[in-house]
Amino acid sequence: xxxxxxxxxxxxxxxxxxxxxxxxxxxxxxxxxxxxxxxxxxxxxxxxxxxxxxxxxxxxxxxxxxxxxxxxxxxxxxxxxxxxxxxxxxxxxxxxxxxxxxxxxxxxxxxxxxxxxxxxxxxxxxxxxxxxxxxxxxxxxxxxxxxxxxxxxxxxxxxxxxxxxxxxxxxxxxxxxxxxxxxxxxxxxxxxxxxxxxxxxxxxxxxxxxxxxxxxxxxxxxxxxxxxxxxxxxx
Ligand SMILES: Nc1ncnc2c1ncn2[C@@H]1O[C@H](COP(=O)(O)OP(=O)(O)OP(=O)(O)O)[C@@H](O)[C@H]1O
Numbered sequence: 001x002x003x004x005x006x007x008x009x010x011x012x013x014x015x016x017x018x019x020x021x022x023x024x025x026x027x028x029x030x031x032x033x034x035x036x037x038x039x040x041x042x043x044x045x046x047x048x049x050x051x052x053x054x055x056x057x058x059x060x061x062x063x064x065x066x067x068x069x070x071x072x073x074x075x076x077x078x079x080x081x082x083x084x085x086x087x088x089x090x091x092x093x094x095x096x097x098x099x100x101x102x103x104x105x106x107x108x109x110x111x112x113x114x115x116x117x118x119x120x121x122x123x124x125x126x127x128x129x130x131x132x133x134x135x136x137x138x139x140x141x142x143x144x145x146x147x148x149x150x151x152x153x154x155x156x157x158x159x160x161x162x163x164x165x166x167x168x169x170x171x172x173x174x175x176x177x178x179x180x181x182x183x184x185x186x187x188x189x190x191x192x193x194x195x196x197x198x199x200x201x202x203x204x205x206x207x208x209x210x211x212x213x214x215x216x217x218x219x220x221x222x223x224x225x226x227x228x229x230x231x232x233x234x235x
Contacts, residue, residue: 016069095165
């Protein structure tokens, strides 16, 4: 990875606030959050349950709009965009990995990676096929490409989900508790894989987690408590 690429901001949040509910039911999930994430970073977002991790991931990836403040993604403001424009930004630039994998059960592992590429419309069929096999290969699961998710272990399903997130060649991968549903050894193997991909490709990773392994190995760790960023350490 080129060092000068790392210096460029992938995402900037300026005084971002996000609340849910009204009056006595109002919850301030993000309180004046300021954050800059550079290209190529591998960032763990940690904090207790209900501290605002998912709210932060949703805002920085354009799934949700903040109530106040500015969200810049690759130096462009997301604030003024309509849902279809946000959706276009997400499908072109972002990959998502979830705790419960979110694979389509009736499709094979290969089709779970291949069909989103076709639906996004960014690649012709032949290229999409090649990309799907390439990324299944790179996560070590090419030989299981014909199996449906129900015929795969949790770790294997997460590898398919990682291949799906990467196949679109996103600038940023956002992962919400990617090892949260895996045993420790499998979680470690998935973490090895994410770190290797980050190292090899320079893809930016932003990962919310309760996992101490992930926290120990991420190069940047941000702690959030009660909607506020309370620490930010880079090794
Ligand atoms: N759609 C919603 N409606 C109302 N309140 C919400 C909504 N989403 C989140 N909240 C509240 O906002 C606060 C932050 O929630 P968030 O899901 O961002 O936390 P989290 O750190 O991701 O939690 P967890 O680790 O349990 O997933 C919590 O008090 C939560 O109850």
